[in-house]
Amino acid sequence: MADRVSPNETTRFETADVPSRVVGLLAALVAGVIALSIVGLLLVFPGGTADAPKALKDRMPEPRLQPDPLGDMRDYRARAARESASYGWIDRDRGIVRIPIEEATRRVLERGIPDWPETAR
Numbered sequence: 001m002a003d004r005v006s007p008n009e010t011t012r013f014e015t016a017d018v019p020s021r022v023v024g025l026l027a028a029l030v031a032g033v034i035a036l037s038i039v040g041l042l043l044v045f046p047g048g049t050a051d052a053p054k055a056l057k058d059r060m061p062e063p064r065l066q067p068d069p070l071g072d073m074r075d076y077r078a079r080a081a082r083e084s085a086s087y088g089w090i091d092r093d094r095g096i097v098r099i100p101i102e103e104a105t106r107r108v109l110e111r112g113i114p115d116w117p118e119t120a121r
Contacts, residue, residue: 083098084100084101085100085101085102086098086100087099087100
């Protein structure tokens with residue numbers, strides 16, 4: 001068997017490998033970093049490994065059910081319609097008021113919108 005000739009005489013193989021001592025040192029370094037990370041996390045978060053259920057300090061409130069959703073929607077739409085057709089204060093301290101939609105539309109058509117680009121008109 002020693003007399004067998006390689007089919008490709010020009011093929012060469014790697015003659016040097018990484019020393020096993022370097023591989024061992026790298027493995028030890030990685031293991032050390034992992035161990036130090038675990039110890040550091042345990043020091044920073046000492047109760048982090050306790051897997052005990054925690055009781056609530058306050059009772060959960062009862063769910064607030066909506067007894068009449070259609071009536072609530074009807075009331076909301078009526079209130080929104082009243083507000084969109086009347087004058088009123090939004091923020092009295094800053095002088096912000098609500099005006100009817102028809103009045104706002106009329107004012108925009110008469111005066112335009114300040115700082116609006118002329119090409120958009």
